[in-house]
Amino acid sequence: MPPSFPSPSSLTRAAATTATSLPFLARSATTSAGTAVTPNKPPPSKDHHVHTYSPEAFPLGYSVSSTHSGIKKKAGALDLGILVSTSDTPCAAAACMTRNVFKAAPVTVTSELLRSSNGRAKGFIVNSGCANAVTGKKGLEDAWSMSNTTTSQLPGNTQEGTLVMSTGVIGQHLPISNILDKIPDLVRSLDDSPKSWLDLSKAFMTTDTFPKLRAKTFKLGDRLIRMAGIDKGAGMIAPSMGPPQPPHATLLGIIATDAAVNPEDLQNALNYAVDRSFNNITVDGDMSTNDTILCLANGAAGSAEHGGREVKEKMKELTERENPEEFGVFREQLREFAEELAQLVVRDGEGATKFVTIRVKGAPTYEIANAVAKSVANSSLFKTAMYGEDANWGRILCAVGYTPLSPNPISPTSVSVSFLPPASSSNTTPLRLLTNGEPEPNIDEARASEILKEEDLAIEIDLGDGKEEAKVWTCDFSHEYVTINGSTTKRTPRIVFKDEEPSQ
Template sequence: MKIIKGGVTAAKGYLATGGHCGAKRKNKDLALLQSIKPAHMAAVFTTNQVKAAPVLWNKAVYDMEKDIKAIVVNSGNANACTGEQGMMDAKKMAVTTADVLNIQEEEVLVASTGVIGVPLPIDKISQGIHDLVGTMSSTLEAGNHAAHAILTTDTYTKELAVVMHIGGKEVTIGGMAKGSGMIHPNMATMLSFITTDVNITQKLFRQALAETVEDTYNMISVDGDTSTNDMVLALANGQADNPIIDCVGEDYTVFKEALHELNETLAKLIVADGEGVTKCIEVSVKGAKCKEDARLLSKSVITSNLVKTAFFGEDANWGRILCAMGYAGVTFDPNKVSLCYSSDKGTILLVDQGVPIRFSEEKASEIMSERNIGVEIVLQEGMEGAKAWGCDLSYEYVRINGEYRT
């Protein structure tokens, strides 16, 4: 497997575009993505009980188990908490896209992101779909235009593509994502769109996505808020012409590992672009009794506001980490916990099997002055581990979200 330049148009058989339709005052705000051939759909949706209209539309399509030919995405307006009109508008986005591409409305997925509780400017979006369809292309530039069009408070696009060989055929996976605030595990406030030309059954494609999401997007947090619009949508159109992956084996493993690499990288890019972020933190838990314990512990640490503020202040207050572990709902012996911090400036041991270590505050400050910081937690309960990714909580985060609608 290797990483290549590109995004959603890197795999064979995909076209994309992005432009401005007026959902936002300026900048690109509408993206179109098309698979030339019908593509299997895999998806994971927000766990928020309040689900935006596009999520409800896509869940209905998902349950039909139909193949997909297009995705339409607007930014600047979430079409969430908009009642019956919101559902009508989501459907109109699908119908309009289907009309201009000469496909069925059930073959179109819809996504929206932006301000909640404001009616969608559906006439502008419908006109934008008509205006943009003629600009669709398979070029990397077209994919980048789409990646720009899905952004809200993001400061940069998040794109990636990976290539591997399966059955002697080159297989590509491409992706684009957005997310900056309202990011929390169990589907964060984010959108991710994945395209691949792999030939795989729908059942295994959905299984691979669900399994990789569990250890990637579900292990990131910026601010503890789970959004109404989050989802990962993935398409597989089979254009790589590899022998079909119809059972769990070597080919499935190769594909799943590449998919995991793509999703983990996109997830980390979301955290790195978190609103007001000055520190990116990776929490690694080792020696847990089971995988779920390791996940719960690492996520509890990464979502603690006291931990986040300590990192913002570059304060090696490791007691806050043990405190966050203690309310994670996991049974462990704190007297057997070891803990260290690391960055490009070195590594410092803070706790050794439950015993606090006298450490150099100067060295700790030097390590914590870096943007990327690792926290390694070692238990003595078992052999399982997990990683979670998060960030600090800064003054700038409060400013951005205090002014979000204005």
Template sequence: MSLEMKVMEGLPGGFLWAAVKAGIKASGKSDLAACLVDGVAQGAAVFTSNQVVAAPVTVGRNHMSATGGRVGLVLVNAGNANCATGQAGLDACNSTCTAAAETFGCIFDEVFPSSTGIIGVPFPADKVIAALPELKASLGNSAEHAKSFARAIMTTDTRMKVAQTSLHTDDGEIRIFGVAKGAGMIHPQLGAPVAPHATMLVYLFTDVEAESSQLRELIPLAVDKSFNSISIDGDTSTNDTVLLLASGASGVRLNDQNKAAFAAALNEVCQKLAYAIVDDGEGVTHVVTLHITGARNEYEARQIAKSIAHSPLCKTAWSSADPNWGRLMAAAGYSGVEFDPAKVKVRIGEQPVYENGMRSPDFDEARAHTVMQQRDYTIRMDMGQGDAECRFITCDLTAEYVRINADYST
């Protein structure tokens, strides 16, 4: 089920979006995007847990800490990750933030920078700075402006990834709009807000009136069930970032009465974006949901899911719709989670394939193969140990993925 995502009118108020061509991408396509807040938004962010982090992750983390979560401008470039670029990369990031603050009329450390692209290439700050006046002149709040932002941040993505929803409360309407990019180097491991810890970038915009402390409480819960529960290739990027901004333009205050409903709406947007990232993964022909049930706790359920999701043997079998259940059991077996294989039951779709420590007597290879020929299907594994479960979205590994990444930098 491939998603065709659209931006509809009715975007959250208080934000202006724009994108231009700064000459960073070799393709010549738009590669510099901005979102200007009407005033200052309250924000919360989570970043990659990779020990090697890009300059904008360091700078963005410092800015969020210095301002207590206030953001006036989001500045994103694609085509250069500004990672492993040393002090020069940090200086370049800071210089673009300074120039952006002067151009857009905001405070330096209220600029939130992000980058995505090739690692280890000197960052062309001069190109970014030269394009800022045009970027400012292009700002707008229409669906087309929001789409231009979503397209400019793409790298190996084949389509933009957006999701939106609205929430009706007694005090008025709250809107949420999310933008994401990512197709490879996807196994996000996002840490706690403001904690030291192909890329995934996610920007969540809402017009609810909220404090940064409230957003910092909500974002880990939304991220855990979405972006921390997907994987394309098992590689955690150096630039992964999720930013949640609240403009307050709706005039509706986040409170105890509407908090649960807002959290559910935010989770919905995040889960749609997370699915869209895997669905547009590099070379992906099958999106596989691993539903692990009967685990002792959610952590162990996720460890088993990750072990299967990152197995090259499982992923290549999925690419040809081969119902090789032995690979599933082997990957679960080396996950580090203790379990009794005789208690495990495995189904591909609704087809039983494994139970009582051996192939199920009802296993029908042809039917299982037919299920696996679908674009989207679920593999269920009941561990027979408890009541905990998790859903983890992943994909197959194809020759096209190898082709894309074999010569990515050349």
């Protein structure tokens, strides 16, 4: 290894030199004729990621419903759902939404609703199978119709609206008449059963292979707080989301809680959580037009002493200024929950066979650590090596080396790299590959192969230049990813762009 890497090309040359002396690094390369050595292997089953819950696990004061509205081609496939707060006061509502300049119509409508209501909402309506993105004036009219029709069907007189989310094919109009006709039935069938929550998570799905539903409970002062979360996503995943702003597939998510939080502080907590979870995942490096994470807080939580089911008096809304300690607990619980939901999306990446954590430590700032981790996670060469179970760590160094970090360049002689097996492995000892810019002289080839065969693994990169660290979660690139994404327009010729295709 040379003592410094002044350019990405020299990093690549250094990696090639090392590969010559370490034969196992090049084992999964192609032949001179271009024939792949790595066989096409199917993704592992994801069934074990589907969780079921008892009724007590879900937050108080919410009802949900879902149905088939004819967007998806398969008869009976759930493609339309709603969630409504049954609390006597509207929810505090916050959202983090895509920064893609081609914002989908539901993103625009939800942003406007949150602005006009000062961060309050009654609930949301979601459809899958059609993104209602790049659909012009008609798309905006349809998104407003979905929101207004749902709000008009709900009991009571409310000034707050119903938020809107859509996911599916870009460039096609919704079958809006079918959707509007189904909304009264959705409202009549609202309930809070575990089955209804699971069905709602299915109504989010497009190319997802499993419904993504999670629930958690924690204490906050004298209250027992519950959270329920649903998200979806498998392709077109590289979110960069922020709070709603003027002129501001797909990753969609909702976190509903029965905590009471001031809307402004709920937005701040969600920004913090999303920056450290959903904004740190990538499947393919493509940012969608529809990415949206919503958080609703209705304040219906009861006392911890009575299992959260008794409310002597309504919970007072938390603020960061007046309740710094309790707000800090809530924010961290929200972050942890968002992280779990975000990781489910990566685990269900289109064609993915590996779940890979990129951990960068020893950085002077969090931003630098995060940038380096994303650079590696988005590297197609690195991701294909993970699929081929190829220990070519030169690809890792190459991606580290071209990370745009000026005026804080990386010192090559300070960088160390290790493979980390999952905690469930029989041998959790890290395998050091590079130490302070020098390759380890006697790398255990069998140990490298053992780690890379795991479904879960981690790459640790120590920059040796500080105490900050960051994590990014990604998956591998497989033959199946290319198959899924290589013939979209042939199957659906009217598509302009691809968000995510409807389930067939």
